[in-house]
Amino acid sequence: MKVLDLQCCHGHPFEGWFASEDDFLEQKGRSLVQCPVCGDAQVVKKLSAPRLNLSGARSAPTDQAPASGNAVALAKPQDADALAAWLEMSRKLVAHTTDVGSQFAEEARKIHYGEAPERAIRGQASAKETRELLDEGIAVLPLLLPDGAKGTLQ
Numbered sequence: 546m547k548v549l550d551l552q553c554c555h556g557h558p559f560e561g562w563f564a565s566e567d568d569f570l571e572q573k574g575r576s577l578v579q580c581p582v583c584g585d586a587q588v589v590k591k592l593s594a595p596r597l598n599l600s601g602a603r604s605a606p607t608d609q610a611p612a613s614g615n616a617v618a619l620a621k622p623q624d625a626d627a628l629a630a631w632l633e634m635s636r637k638l639v640a641h642t643t644d645v646g647s648q649f650a651e652e653a654r655k656i657h658y659g660e661a662p663e664r665a666i667r668g669q670a671s672a673k674e675t676r677e678l679l680d681e682g683i684a685v686l687p688l689l690l691p692d693g694a695k696g697t698l699q
């Protein structure tokens with residue numbers, strides 16, 4: 546099951562549950578995916594940067610909370626060596642974190658309060674959720690993963 550953050554052409558955000566990405570595209574193609582608020586079928590996936598919660602990394606100062614949902618903590622290096630190193634690091638992050646998707650904020654909170662096993666997770670969170678987590682002293686790190694790192698997820 547795949548949970549997608551969707552948005553209609555009027556900007557209403559909502560979640561859609563699909564068997565797969567292809568299932569979403571197929572249903573969208575047949576105008577079966579509609580906004581629950583206005584019924585609009587011009588639905589697009591919302592862009593959101595994957596975020597990381599690294600257990601143990603508790604030093605993120607709250608004044609570095611991103612201002613927007615698409616804030617990126619890592620600039621894309623131009624240098625080829627730096628790019629390779631960055632890709633390598635991103636792959637390691639992907640390999641050592643559990644993807645909790647849109648459940649990120651909820652799961653990060655559960656881990657912080659000892660209601661879920663301590664582990665590093667990644668997923669999507671809005672700017673508001675990120676700020677709330679940081680306010681509660683939960684370390685989160687906004688991160689845009691390169692395509693090469695995401696590819697290892699499949």
Ligand SMILES: [Zn+2]
Nearest residue numbers: 553557580583
């Ligand atoms: Zn709508």
